[in-house]
Amino acid sequence: xxxxxxxxxxxxxxxxxxxxxxxxxxxxxxxxxxxxxxxxxxxxxxxxxxxxxxxxxxxxxxxxxxxxxxxxxxxxxxxxxxxxxxxxxxxxxxxxxxxxxxxxxxxxxxxxxxxxxxxxxxxxxxxxxxxxxxxxxxxxxxxxxxxxxxxxxxxxxxxxxxxxxxxxxxxxxxxxxxxxxxxxxxxxxxxxxxxxxxxxxxxxxxxxxxxxxxxxxxxxxxxxxxxxxxxxxxxxxxxxxxxxxxxxxxxxxxxxxxxxxxxxxxxxxxxxxxxxxxxxxxxxxxxxxxxxxxxxxxxxxxxxxxxxxxxxxxxxxxxxxxxxx
Amino acid sequence: xxxxxxxxxxxxxxxxxxxxxxxxxxxxxxxxxxxxxxxxxxxxxxxxxxxxxxxxxxxxxxxxxxxxxxxxxxxxxxxxxxxxxxxxxxxxxxxxxxxxxxxxxxxxxxxxxxxxxxxxxxxxxxxxxxxxxxxxxxxxxxxxxxxxxxxxxxxx
Amino acid sequence: xxxxxxxxxxxxxxxxxxxxxxxxxxxxxxxxxxxxxxxxxxxxxxxxxxxxxxxxxxxxxxxxxxxxxxxxxxxxxxxxxxxxxxxxxxxxxxxxxxxxxxxxxxxxxxxxxxxxxxxxxxxxxxxxxxxxxxxxxxxxxxxxxxxxxxxxxxxxxxxxxxxxxxxxxxxxxxxxxxxxxxxxxxxxxxxxxxxxxxxxxxxxxxxxxxxxxxxxxxxxxxxxxxxxxxxxxxxxxxxxxxxxxxxxxxxxxxxxxxxxxxxxxxxxxxxxxxxxxxxxxxxxxxxxxxxxxxxxxxxxxxxxxxxxxxxxxxxxxxxxxxxxxxxxxxxxxxxxxxxxxxxxxxxxxxxxxxxxxxxxxxxxxxxxxxxxxxxxxxxxxxxxxxxxxxxxxxxxxxxxxxxxxxxxxxxxxxxxxxxxxxxxxxxxxxxxxxxxxxxxxxxxxxxxxxxxxxxxxxxxxxxxxxxxxxxxxxxxxxxxxxxxxxxxxxxxxxxxxxxxxxxxxxxxx
Numbered sequence: 001x002x003x004x005x006x007x008x009x010x011x012x013x014x015x016x017x018x019x020x021x022x023x024x025x026x027x028x029x030x031x032x033x034x035x036x037x038x039x040x041x042x043x044x045x046x047x048x049x050x051x052x053x054x055x056x057x058x059x060x061x062x063x064x065x066x067x068x069x070x071x072x073x074x075x076x077x078x079x080x081x082x083x084x085x086x087x088x089x090x091x092x093x094x095x096x097x098x099x100x101x102x103x104x105x106x107x108x109x110x111x112x113x114x115x116x117x118x119x120x121x122x123x124x125x126x127x128x129x130x131x132x133x134x135x136x137x138x139x140x141x142x143x144x145x146x147x148x149x150x151x152x153x154x155x156x157x158x159x160x161x162x163x164x165x166x167x168x169x170x171x172x173x174x175x176x177x178x179x180x181x182x183x184x185x186x187x188x189x190x191x192x193x194x195x196x197x198x199x200x201x202x203x204x205x206x207x208x209x210x211x212x213x214x215x216x217x218x219x220x221x222x223x224x225x226x227x228x229x230x231x232x233x234x235x236x237x238x239x240x241x242x243x244x245x246x247x248x249x250x251x252x253x254x255x256x257x258x259x260x261x262x263x264x265x266x267x268x269x270x271x272x273x274x275x276x277x278x279x280x281x282x283x284x285x286x287x288x289x290x291x292x293x294x295x296x297x298x299x300x301x302x303x304x305x306x307x308x309x310x311x312x313x314x315x316x317x318x319x320x321x322x323x324x325x
Numbered sequence: 326x327x328x329x330x331x332x333x334x335x336x337x338x339x340x341x342x343x344x345x346x347x348x349x350x351x352x353x354x355x356x357x358x359x360x361x362x363x364x365x366x367x368x369x370x371x372x373x374x375x376x377x378x379x380x381x382x383x384x385x386x387x388x389x390x391x392x393x394x395x396x397x398x399x400x401x402x403x404x405x406x407x408x409x410x411x412x413x414x415x416x417x418x419x420x421x422x423x424x425x426x427x428x429x430x431x432x433x434x435x436x437x438x439x440x441x442x443x444x445x446x447x448x449x450x451x452x453x454x455x456x457x458x459x460x461x462x463x464x465x466x467x468x469x470x471x472x473x474x475x476x477x478x479x480x481x
Numbered sequence: 482x483x484x485x486x487x488x489x490x491x492x493x494x495x496x497x498x499x500x501x502x503x504x505x506x507x508x509x510x511x512x513x514x515x516x517x518x519x520x521x522x523x524x525x526x527x528x529x530x531x532x533x534x535x536x537x538x539x540x541x542x543x544x545x546x547x548x549x550x551x552x553x554x555x556x557x558x559x560x561x562x563x564x565x566x567x568x569x570x571x572x573x574x575x576x577x578x579x580x581x582x583x584x585x586x587x588x589x590x591x592x593x594x595x596x597x598x599x600x601x602x603x604x605x606x607x608x609x610x611x612x613x614x615x616x617x618x619x620x621x622x623x624x625x626x627x628x629x630x631x632x633x634x635x636x637x638x639x640x641x642x643x644x645x646x647x648x649x650x651x652x653x654x655x656x657x658x659x660x661x662x663x664x665x666x667x668x669x670x671x672x673x674x675x676x677x678x679x680x681x682x683x684x685x686x687x688x689x690x691x692x693x694x695x696x697x698x699x700x701x702x703x704x705x706x707x708x709x710x711x712x713x714x715x716x717x718x719x720x721x722x723x724x725x726x727x728x729x730x731x732x733x734x735x736x737x738x739x740x741x742x743x744x745x746x747x748x749x750x751x752x753x754x755x756x757x758x759x760x761x762x763x764x765x766x767x768x769x770x771x772x773x774x775x776x777x778x779x780x781x782x783x784x785x786x787x788x789x790x791x792x793x794x795x796x797x798x799x800x801x802x803x804x805x806x807x808x809x810x811x812x813x814x815x816x817x818x819x820x821x822x823x824x825x826x827x828x829x830x831x832x833x834x835x836x837x838x839x840x841x842x843x844x845x846x847x848x849x850x851x852x853x854x855x856x857x858x859x860x861x862x863x864x865x866x867x868x869x870x871x872x873x874x875x876x877x878x879x880x881x882x883x884x885x886x887x888x889x890x891x892x893x894x895x896x897x898x899x900x901x902x903x904x905x906x907x908x909x910x911x912x913x914x915x916x917x918x919x920x921x922x923x924x925x926x927x928x929x930x931x932x933x934x935x936x937x938x939x940x941x942x943x944x945x946x947x948x949x950x951x952x953x954x955x956x957x958x959x960x961x962x963x964x965x966x967x968x969x970x971x972x973x974x975x976x977x978x979x980x981x982x983x984x985x986x987x988x989x990x
Contacts, residue, residue, distance in 0.1 A: 035471065041813070044813065044817065045817075047817065048817050066469060066471065068471055068891055069526070069890075069891075070890060070891065070892070071682060071890065072663065072664075072679075072681065072682015072683055072890065073663060073664045073671075073678075073681030073682040073683070074664050074666075074669065076664065076678075076681050076682075077678065077679060077681060077682040077890075080678055105669055106670070107664075107669075107671065107681070109678055154938070154939055156935075159664075159665075159666040159667065159668075159669050160666075160667055160668055160669055161668070161669040162669070183938060183939075184938075185935050185938045185939055186666050186667040186668075186931075186934065186935065186938065187666070187931070187935060188666050188927075188931055192624075192931070194804075195620070195622070195623070196623050196624060196935070198620045198621075198804070199620060199621050199622055199623035199626075200621075200623065201623030201624060201625065201936075201939055201950075202939060211805075213805070213825070214803075214804050214805030214825065214826055215804055215805065218803070218804060220620065220804070290825075323669075325352075326907075326908055326911055327911050327912055328908070328912055333912060337651060344658065347673060351665075351668075351670060351672060352668065352670050353668075358937075358938075358942060359667070359934050359937040359938055359942065360665075360667050360668045360934075361665035361667055361668045361670055361672055363933075363934065363937075364657070364661055364926075364929075364930045364933070364934075365658070365661050365672070365673075368654050368657055368658045368661070371650070371654045372651070372654055375647050375650055375651045375654065378647045379647055379648070379651070382647070396705070397704040397705045397911070398704055398705075399705065400703065400704060400705055404703045404704075405703070407703055408700060408703040408704075411699060411700065411703070411879065412700075412900065412903075412904065415879075415883070415896065415900050416900065418883070418896075419893050419896055419897060419900075422893055431880050431883070434876075434879070434880070434883075435876040435877070435879070435880055436876075438875070438876040438879065439872055439873060439876050442871060442872035442875060442876070443872045444870070444872035444873055448873065452873055453876070456877055456880065457880065460880060460881070460884060464884060464888070468527040468888075469527070470527070470884075470887070470888045470891065471891055472884075472887075
């Protein structure tokens with residue numbers, strides 16, 4: 001008897017839930033928990049910022065925003081998981097500049113058309129780091145050295161074709177130096193590359209100044225310049241390559257919210273407005289700067305433009321380097 | 326399944342050749358002398374060498390041994406069925422997981438296996454749903470692993 | 482290290498919330514580690530969202546104590562059910578499982594907890610005194626040194642794989658081959674992915690480990706060949722920590738060697754923890770008076786590798802704290818949490834705020850001390866695990882294996898890997914190919930390849946470049962000497978015995 005009653009209750013609940021789902025189309029998004037896919041591993045910069053954004057979104061919308069790490073393949077696995085999700089607004093993700101590069105590299109599954117863009121919340125330039133006792137007065141001296149002794153200066157920071165590589169090789173290319181004048185040593189991210197630099201096995205690491213900060217403080221590493229056209233508010237003392245070398249080249253790795261192409265317009269608008277508020281929130285700002293990340297908000301349309309212009313600019317560089325397929 | 330070294334050895338060497346062929350298909354990048362194919366090449370060469378060593382050992386050991394020996398599977402049907410379900414039930418589960426959901430699938434998988442392994446009906450009926458629900462709630466609610474609730478979504 | 486700093490650090494740690502975090506973290510770690518198929522790395526990753534809402538010291542304390550506990554408790558399913566909790570413990574899982582089959586589960590479990598705790602305490606002690614110095618030394622290691630260390634780690638495979646080296650190396654190569662699957666970092670091109678998107682991310686060692694050890698053991702349980710007999714293995718007397726001091730007196734050098742090796746190797750970012758236990762096990766066998774007993778349930782190697790395991794755990798934090806270079810997933814997460822809480826890892830942390838790193842090391846101390854009482858309880862409870870009938874525990878293990886492989890990346894792909902690895906592992910073991918080297922190859926394969934390629938790119942393909950740096954030259958010579966010694970030994974061995982004499986060993990499996 002008791003069990004029949006229970007079954008009855010459960011069936012009613014189930015039916016009610018089904019009705020609720022059916023009604024969801026008319027009700028306001030979000031009706032239930034939203035999944036936020038992060039293509040990079042837990043504890044990294046993208047993960048940390050994504051979790052901060054997700055926590056604030058949760059507060060604003062009153063529904064859980066669950067961060068799920070889908071890692072591997074240099075971010076490709078997670079990026080394609082976002083692109084292939086059902087565009088119902090209940091799966092979104094944080095995308096990074098790598099999403100603009102896969103197609104040119106000949107990796108299938110993701111290109112800028114795969115997404116609907118919500119907005120960008122962070123962008124930080126890549127720095128040029130050398131050993132502190134290498135004796136370079138500035139980035140000009142390093143470039144002179146590369147020019148004078150082709151094939152002797154080794155650089156690292158990511159895999160071959162990773163953004164670190166493109167930023168450094170692209171800079172050399174813009175300066176009229178053959179990009180392979182500096183040998184690229186492929187590494188698995190910036191941490192092993194910085195280790196190599198500190199141990200004196202290589203000469204240059206191109207990575208964000210935030211990642212190199214601890215070693216810079218230790219007096220092991222010096223950041224010569226940022227590959228950018230304007231100085232970073234977080235590191236106002238580091239010159240840019242544009243002012244030092246008079247060159248137009250600023251590939252900015254970004255982090256932004258996006259969902260699979262075909263998201264409902266209301267969802268994108270709601271998220272866009274929320275993201276803008278978050279980026280103006282002093283607490284979020286101070287969190288970001290404590291980790292060495294700047295807050296650089298762009299709305300949906302501008303972010304989309306940025307993505308497409310990065311897509312084209314990086315494709316050009318990859319062709320020059322023979323990395324495009 | 327015990328396979329004679331007279332099969333294993335040559336098979337390993339052949340596998341090594343296949344690995345090398347596979348490595349040679351990998352795209353080379355101009356300007357990169359030490360690339361993606363180096364390590365698989367070395368591994369392939371290693372397989373060929375070890376395959377030869379194992380074949381030699383197999384032929385020295387003599388030819389009275391069966392090439393493929395399945396005698397360890399001469400067991401009662403229940404055990405065969407349990408082994409089959411252990412593998413087949415998982416394969417099945419992979420296909421129905423998202424539609425059926427974790428709790429229901431895990432319950433069926435566990436209950437069938439318990440019965441095949443000789444647990445009594447009452448024990449099965451009590452233990453399998455309890456364990457599955459504990460794991461389900463512990464993981465989906467406590468540790469935020471996204472496990473699909475599936476058919477039981479309205480109830481759990 | 483002034484007394485002042487110590488006192489300050491003590492006041493930071495002796496707060497209710499910190500102590501509570503350590504205790505809760507330990508219980509949580511014990512639980513996760515003891516569940517078959519769940520690992521220490523996973524326990525930390527699952528903690529991240531929770532640490533977001535905590536103050537810095539309790540957050541770190543939570544991570545510290547849960548990993549220390551999960552790694553030690555991970556030896557329990559390894560010992561009782563042959564499911565290793567970390568790639569490091571895969572080095573000695575078979576040894577401790579053999580002890581269980583001999584009815585010495587109590588001793589094996591006690592060794593696990595006792596020497597883990599002791600190793601951890603030694604590691605934390607060394608760190609308190611030499612932390613920044615150790616970090617400075619570790620910073621001198623480049624890809625050349627890492628390459629030689631990886632080779633050294635792979636050579637221990639020859640020692641753990643018993644009499645038939647050819648089969649051991651076949652397993653090892655198999656692991657290295659699996660590790661090459663996915664996007665290659667040198668050229669960014671996919672390798673052996675056969676068009677599968679999920680394979681681009683490579684094959685994670687967790688489902689492979691679960692499949693090869695646990696799943697294959699379950700399959701074997703259905704055959705006439707099962708290792709444990711029809712019933713679960715007998716427990717023997719369960720008296721936690723009984724006779725442990727006797728073992729401590731009998732093998733003091735094993736403990737000292739293991740703990741110091743763990744502390745030293747653990748401080749190297751990226752390879753530390755996993756490598757230490759393998760090298761320790763191999764070294765223990767090399768120096769032992771009774772190497773022939775290894776692999777049959779002999780406590781000596783177990784003591785050495787399990788001490789090094791936990792000692793290495795705490796030193797892995799040193800490069801992370803001093804230079805912000807995280808060595809593994811656990812410390813990477815911890816560095817992220819620290820940054821987020823406004824505590825920036827770096828040498829300035831040691832100068833400006835030395836009580837902070839000291840407090841973190843003290844958390845290690847407390848967590849490892851907690852291993853004694855919690856280990857006691859856990860061993861007591863272990864009795865119940867083995868008294869559950871097979872028909873109940875095997876299905877539970879399988880569901881846990883499913884969950885563990887799924888939770889790696891929250892996809893069913895991990896379950897596929899587990900399933901295939903299980904079937905392959907079963908056939909391999911049946912034919913005398915050892916399983917542990919596969920895991921070794923899988924974990925060290927990427928380390929070996931990346932550092933090899935990096936070094937070749939730096940030296941322009943000149944192999945002499947591998948001997949140019951002093952530490953690299955030293956390590957390289959050691960590796961070459963071991964290789965020569967091994968070859969000479971096996972030639973002498975074959976001269977004394979007839980060829981094929983090693984067959985008896987793998988027949989017995």
